[in-house]
Amino acid sequence: MKALLAAAACLVATPLMAQDAARGAALFDRHCAVCHGTGLRGDGPMAEVLAVPPPDLTRIAERYDGFPRVGIAWKIDGRDPLVSHGGDMLLFGHVFGTMSEMMTDGSQTLVTAPEVVDLVAFLERQQE
Numbered sequence: 001m002k003a004l005l006a007a008a009a010c011l012v013a014t015p016l017m018a019q020d021a022a023r024g025a026a027l028f029d030r031h032c033a034v035c036h037g038t039g040l041r042g043d044g045p046m047a048e049v050l051a052v053p054p055p056d057l058t059r060i061a062e063r064y065d066g067f068p069r070v071g072i073a074w075k076i077d078g079r080d081p082l083v084s085h086g087g088d089m090l091l092f093g094h095v096f097g098t099m100s101e102m103m104t105d106g107s108q109t110l111v112t113a114p115e116v117v118d119l120v121a122f123l124e125r126q127q128e
């Protein structure tokens, strides 16, 4: 069922350049699951020591009434700083490489790291 939904999402989503949701999933396990949880529900092992609880990342589309692809990329790469992502230190901007790639959600275009593009593609497919 999940695979079927992912396939359907591929058909309807605006294609991003070189997006790779599978690579995004691997990056998520390595860098994000510690807080957000492997199932994206905000229940990773570090969640309980954080002052701000990590949000359920399967409900982004529900929270924003649609998946704000570029806005979410901003949050991950640190241009829209989140306290728990390192604030002004742009945590993931440093973790990921310096190569850049363009992504768009129809109204906005953003140049970001390919890792961020892959993570956004992965997250977009996990929406409920």
Ligand code: HEC
Pocket (backbone or CB within 6 Å): 027, 028, 031, 032, 033, 034, 035, 036, 046, 050, 052, 053, 054, 055, 057, 060, 063, 072, 075, 076, 082, 083, 084, 085, 092, 119
């Ligand atoms: C140290 C724990 C931690 C790590 C590691 C972490 N996050 Fe977060 N994340 C949070 C917390 C807590 C929030 C809530 C907002 C804040 O920090 O102000 C958040 C917010 C977010 C949001 C915003 C969701 C929304 O609805 O606006 C996204 C997207 C996100 N994280 C994705 C990621 C991704 C992708 C990674 C890995 C590259 C990651 N996070 C790594 C703790 C973490």
